[in-house]
Amino acid sequence: xxxxxxxxxxRVLSVVRRIPPGRVATYGDVAALAGRPRAxxxxxxxxxxxxxxxVPCHRVIAAGGxxxxxxxxxxxxxxxxxAEGVSIVGTRVQLQQFRxxxxxxxxxxxxxxxx
DNA sequence: AATCTGACTGTTG
DNA sequence: CCAACAGCCAGAT
Numbered sequence: 001x002x003x004x005x006x007x008x009x010x011r012v013l014s015v016v017r018r019i020p021p022g023r024v025a026t027y028g029d030v031a032a033l034a035g036r037p038r039a040x041x042x043x044x045x046x047x048x049x050x051x052x053x054x055v056p057c058h059r060v061i062a063a064g065g066x067x068x069x070x071x072x073x074x075x076x077x078x079x080x081x082x083a084e085g086v087s088i089v090g091t092r093v094q095l096q097q098f099r100x101x102x103x104x105x106x107x108x109x110x111x112x113x114x115x
Numbered sequence: 116a117a118t119c120t121g122a123c124t125g126t127t128g
Numbered sequence: 129c130c131a132a133c134a135g136c137c138a139g140a141t
Contacts, residue, residue: 006138006139008137008138009138009139026123026124027122027123027124028123028124031123031137036136036137036138038124038135038136038137039123039136039137039138040123040124040136040137041121041122041123041124041135041136041137041138042121042123042136042137042138042139043122043123043137043138044121044122044123045120045121045122045123045137045138045139045140046122046138046139047122048121048122049139050122057122060122061122062122062123062124063123063124063125064124067122068122068123069121069122070122071122072122074122077122
């Protein structure tokens with residue numbers, strides 16, 4: 001069976017565990033907070049194996065406020081978030097309002113592309 | 116060590 | 129809004 005996880009995994013679990021109720025973080029946010037801003041995919045993989053009750057993996061969603069996955073239980077994920085007070089419009093979470101504090105705004109400063 | 120996989124993300128059509 | 133493509137990352141085989 002597994003031994004100790006890599007530091008990255010430990011950090012990710014730590015970050016997710018610290019997401020307060022009624023808040024959400026995207027995979028990219030968790031990855032960034034864990035020190036690997038481009039490892040959103042890896043975070044998803046870690047979440048896939050998060051069976052720990054102390055890790056609120058349902059508060060980790062996809063970019064743009066989409067629900068992302070939940071081991072085939074996306075409906076439960078949506079229900080849990082709604083129960084915590086997270087507002088969901090259509091299939092999207094209101095990130096602007098419920099995104100975990102401390103998440104870097106990568107959408108605030110994009111300079112004009114094209115010359 | 117090489118290859119495949121996937122609860123991701125952003126760009127392009 | 130959805131589909132296809134490409135880039136990125138860690139874990140499993």
